Amino acid sequence: MKIKVRTTNADDTKYVVVICQQIEESAKIRRTGIAKRDPEYVKKKITEGHAVIAFCDGILAGFSYIETFQDRQFVANSGLIVFPEFRNKGVAKLIKSEIFQLSRNKFTKSKIFSITTNISVLKMNMDLGFKPVPITVLPKSEDFWKGCRSCTNYDILTRHNRKMCLCSGILYDPSEKKSNKKLLFGYKKLFFGDKKLLFGDKILLAYSGGLDTSYCLKFLTQQGFHVYTAIVNTGGSSEKELIDIEKKAYAIGAKFHRNIEAKDDFYQHCIKYLIFGNILRNHTYPLSVSAERIFQAIKIAEYANEINAKAIAHGSTGAGNDQIRFDLAFQILCPNKIIISPIRDLKLSRKEEMDYLREHGVDILWEKAQYSLNKGLWGTSVGGKETLTSNQNFPEGTYPNSLQEFKPQKIQLTFSKGELIAINGEVTDPVENIVRLERIASRFAIGRDIHVGDTLIGIKGRVGFEASSALIILKAHHLLEKHVLSKWQIYWKEQLGNWYGMLLHEAQYFDPVMRDIEAFFMNSQERVSGIVSVQLHPYRFELIGIESPFDLMQTQKTKYGEENESCSSEEAKGFIKIFGTPMKIYHSINP
Structure with a gap:
């Protein structure tokens, strides 16, 4: 069912009679409320655009309008109805949200109020920021009170000198809710302007269970959308963690949640080439998060197409690279999907997100929420207040693993055509080996560092990370290549590895040149097989050496720094003479 709620126009006056009839009929059924509306008065509200109207699959489903009192000091959201066949489908909540937004747009400084006996309507208003108030603080205007005369409980009101009735008063004061203006009003144009998103539309949210995406989920459901959530596991979540994230998604308001497994694809189409290219961004960072974001985005896009979502949402801010990776x-x-990013679009701070979730009853570990941890197969990134400085390191407890092993430990890593196939002689698939090595090395608190680099939006960025498995594998693989590859293979791999890492970091994964570089990497690994010995220590590791049938050091006749059996003394002198000819010519002319 497609629900559309919009501001009225003159063409909607044809519905006036049936709307007034339904208002009266609803009041009779409830045995309370203002029963009669003047059709001409309602028609005027519709024509002025001071009303909203709802349709379900093109059929009239509901209505509400705005009234003003005391020189627009007060604005009332009145006459809310939902036709019987469309009740209990969320239409009332959508109408209430839209009439509230319309009131705030047209009367920015006015206090907005309603009176109701309906508990559901009372809750809807309170979710929007209304507070229960005594009837005595509502308008004193006779124009307001005369509307109550058609209510069956009017005598109760008059007997108590308009100080008490069965209705409850609820009030929204914009001077007390400045933060809400930013959180609600800021999305008006995005949702209901040229983007053509309608109430009840299906949105797929890339959901991690953290602060940012929890805010997005709550905010979008509060706006009246049907939010589906999906987490793409690129190796950072255990089965228990995935179950907990699913429970949290449903508790906040997701219509449906899905766990998408992607670590094998992530390895086969990305990590494998990061290893082949020995890629460290700025000689430091193994691209833990920037690499996995691309594959998370791919899986989210595929799922969005599968469920026919109208929009995709993500929790990126406007000050980093992830927004570009996802959007692109x-x-x-x-x-054809609309892209929504509430944190970026509303320019929210983490404190504002926390405050919003607190106000809406969402339980978050607030101390932990001060830091942003993104864990994946290729490492964990850490963001927090320290990374906003240039001189502070993270507290010990911020990193995902603590130092547990103090005695050095030697391990052997076996590579076959560039891929890690065994640890200490135990053979299994490369993905499992990455996980196993992480379990071993993380107990030594190996792999911690802070990366500083340039973002795509032109600013410097600083992020902490812990990636023991990734760093050990990259360095061990690089050492093996030094022994088995030629000088020019190593040189050109270094050039292309630098480009591949930069392009991947800068969201260029879909450029065809990436497939060309991957083909070069793959071809270069034909002889990168052997065993690398590594010694693990607290907070560090050292490479001991390699054993390989393709070790070029073991097949050469010349021993470096000692004796040369491949050429005579005279041949060496002749080579040096010819080798130095270009420089000697230059310096003979330019002494």
Whole structure:
């Protein structure tokens, strides 16, 4: 069912009679409320655009309008109805949200109020920021009170000198809710302007269970959308963690949640090439998060197409690279989907997100929420207040693992054509080996560092990380290559590895040149097989050496720094003479 709620126009006056009839009929059934509305008065509200109207699959489903009192000091959201066949489908909540937004747009400084006996309507208003108030604080205007005359409980009101009735008063005071203006009003144009998103539309949210995406989920459901959530596991979540995240998604308001497994794809289409290219961004960072974001975006885009979502949402801010990785992937893989990013669009701080979730009853570990941890197969990134400085390190407890092993430990890593196939002689698939090595090395608190680099939006970024498995594998693989590859293979791999890492970091994964570089990497690994010995220590590791049937050091006749059996003394002198000819010519002319 497609629900559409919009501001009225003159064409909607044709519904006036049936709307007034339904208002009166609803009041009779409730045995309370203002029963009669003047059709001409309602018609005027519709024509002025001071009303909203709801349709379900094109059929009239509900209505509400705005009234003003005491020189617009007060604004009332009145006459809310939902036609019987469309009740209990969320239509009332959507109408209430839209009439509230319309009131705030047209009367920015006015106090907005309602009176009701309906508990559901009372809760809807309170979710929007209304507070229960005594009837005595509502308008004193006779124009307001005369509307109550058609209510069956009018005598109760008059007997108590308009100080008490069965209705409850609820009031929204914009001077007391400045923060809400930013959180609610800021999305008006995005949702209901040229983007054409309608109440009840299906949105797929890339959901991690953290602060940012929890805010997005609560906020979007509060706006009246049907939010589906999905987490893409690129190796950072255990089965228990995935179950907990699913429970949290449903508790906050997700219509449906799905866990998407992607670590094998992530390895086969990305990590494998990061290893082949020995890629460390700025010689430091193994691209733990920037690499996995692309594959999370790919899986989210595929799922969005599968469930026919109208929009995709993500929790990126406007001050980093992830927003570009997500948006670009979505634009390529599902170009017809609307892209929503509440944190970026509303320019929210983490404190504002926390405050909003607290106000809406969402339980978050607030101390932990001060830091942003993104865990994946290729490492864990850490963001927090320290990374906003240039000189502070993270507290010990911020990293995902603590130092538990103090005695050095030697391990052997076996590579076959560039892939890690065994640890200490125990053979299993490369993905499992990455996980196993992480379990071993993380107990030594190996792999911690802080990366500083340039973002795509032109600012410097600083992020902490812990990636013991990734760093050990990259360095061990690089050492093995030094022994088995030629000088120019190593040189050109280094050049292309630098480009591949930069392009991947800068969201260029879909450029065809990436497939070309991957083909070069794959071909270069034909002889990268052997065993690398590594010694683990607290907070560090050292590479001991390699054993390989393709070790070029073991097949050469010349022993470095000692004796040369491949050429005579005279041949060496002749080589040096010819080798130095270009420099000697230059310096003979430019002494």
